[in-house]
Amino acid sequence: MKATRIIAKFTDLSVSNTRKAVAQAAKRAAKKAKARAASKVAERKARQEALAKLGQPLKRRPRIQDEFTGLPVSRQRKYQLRKLKERRCIICGEPAALSHYCTRHAVAARERQRAGKGRARRYTNSRTYRLEAFAALEDLTRLHLGPANQ
Ligand SMILES: [Zn+2]
Numbered sequence: 001m002k003a004t005r006i007i008a009k010f011t012d013l014s015v016s017n018t019r020k021a022v023a024q025a026a027k028r029a030a031k032k033a034k035a036r037a038a039s040k041v042a043e044r045k046a047r048q049e050a051l052a053k054l055g056q057p058l059k060r061r062p063r064i065q066d067e068f069t070g071l072p073v074s075r076q077r078k079y080q081l082r083k084l085k086e087r088r089c090i091i092c093g094e095p096a097a098l099s100h101y102c103t104r105h106a107v108a109a110r111e112r113q114r115a116g117k118g119r120a121r122r123y124t125n126s127r128t129y130r131l132e133a134f135a136a137l138e139d140l141t142r143l144h145l146g147p148a149n150q
Pocket residue numbers: 089090091092093094101102103104105
């Protein structure tokens with residue numbers, strides 16, 4: 001579902017302008033995520049170098065000890081259960097908008113299920129559509145205000 005159409009319905013922006021603005025916002029978000037990932041890698045490298053300088057062997061991250069540690073399930077499932085308990089998206093770890101997923105992954109799950117079941121009708125007032133439109137509106141607002149006024 002195109003959030004752009006929903007936004008265009010609620011604002012006086014044209015569909016093409018809305019599409020452009022949403023695309024710009026998505027580009028910015030992608031750039032930010034890339035920078036965040038790069039800084040994490042640099043951080044880990046620095047930590048390893050510092051440890052190596054001290055002459056200590058590189059250690060593994062200590063094993064997480066919690067109620068999920070001994071469960072006979074995969075590491076992936078444990079990750080999901082831990083995120084679920086923290087009310088975070090079980091895919092990306094962002095704060096959850098619904099019970100299991102952030103807005104982005106809730107929309108992805110909806111579209112995946114629609115495709116699988118061959119649905120044609122869209123219930124555009126359901127939560128994922130509203131969350132989607134709200135998130136896109138937030139991006140737009142940020143674009144209009146510019147980075148200095150956030
Ligand atoms: Zn997510």
